[in-house]
Amino acid sequence: MSTNDILKLSQAALTLDTADGPRTVLHPVDLQIHEGEWIALVGSNGCGKSTLAKVMxxxxPPTYGTVSLTAEDQPPVQLVFQNPDTSIIGETVYEDLCFVMENYGVSEEQMPARAAEALDKVGLANRIHAPASTLSGGQKQLLAIAGCLVVEPxxxxxxxxxxxLDPMSRQTILSIAGxxxxxxxxxxxxxxxxxxLAETDRVVGMEDGRLVFDGTPREFFFQRPQSGERSSCEQLGFTPPYTVRVVQQLFEQGYILNPPPLTPEELSKAVSEL
Incomplete structure (x- = not known):
């Protein structure tokens, strides 16, 4: 993975006008995203995750500070929303992808091949001419992802x-991201x-519009500043995943697993080697 910065936020902040006056929803953020990184952005509802995503x-645009991109791709960034219905416009799967490509200046000659390739990657190749309204929730999210793929950000x-999404659709989208x-x-x-978080390279934690953690998944789950203190995961109000809780209980009983497992597969292998 390259260590070149592809996206950099310098003191990027956002203040919105409300009925009660100006309200800062994103406090000054300094954040560097490296090319090829997989970053997890976590935090409770209302902490500013989606706001930061829209700024990135x-x-x-931020009210203060800067957002710098070094990517030459057009567009450099594409966002897949929580609700896919907000991004689907075309009557059919193919028409929806064509609408996206038209907006980004893809030539008509390139459209069929790009659409076919994107739909093949997300497993919707056999639905290319299906009405978008007939897709399931998981399929609509796959179409939204294909809409990003066709413009190659x-x-x-x-x-x-x-x-x-249901667990199977969720796993499909995780696999595509991987x-x-x-x-x-x-x-x-x-x-x-x-x-x-187990597959990601880095975790960034948010609380009240501020970045409060930046480190590896293992640091997020297991690192405690001092004995008895809570991990960053717990400080943000989250219950650790089942595998992490099992590892924590093993630690308390004197069984040290190094590095601490994050997945059931890692845990099974580590325990078998004790």
Missing amino acids: AGLQ AIYIFDEATSM KLHREGKTIIWITQLLDE
Whole structure:
């Protein structure tokens, strides 16, 4: 993975006018995203995750500070929303992808091949001419992802893209994100489902519009500043995933697993080697 910065926020802040006067929803943020990274952005509802996503995607300019992109891709950032219905416009699957490509200047000659390739990647190749309204919730989210794929951005932001889906659809979208990551794409994965953090390179935690944690998943779950203090995961009000809780209980009983497992598969292997 490259260590080159692909996206950089310098003191980026956002203040909105409300009926009660100006309200700061995003306090000054300094954040560097490296090319090829998979970052998980976590925090409770209302902490500013989606606001930060819109600032990073260029949908909401910051009131103060700067957002700098080094990606030459057009567009450099694409955002997959929590509710796919907000981004589907075309009557059919193919028409929806064509609408996206038209907005970004893709030539008509390229459209069929790009659409076919994107739909093949998300498993919707056999639904190319289906009415978009007939798709299931999971299929609509896959179409939304295909709408990002056809314009070939450098950065994909998934804003709680799995939160409304059944476990199988959720796993499908996680697998697609993992494949994009292995292809060298930069992934920003916004979630409250903490078992999704195991595959990521880095976790960024938010609270009240501020960044309060930036480190590895293992540091997020297991690092405690002092003995007896809570982990960053617990400080943000989350219950650790089941695997992490089992590892914590093993630690308390004197069984040290190094590195601490994050997945059931890692835990099974570590315990078998004790």
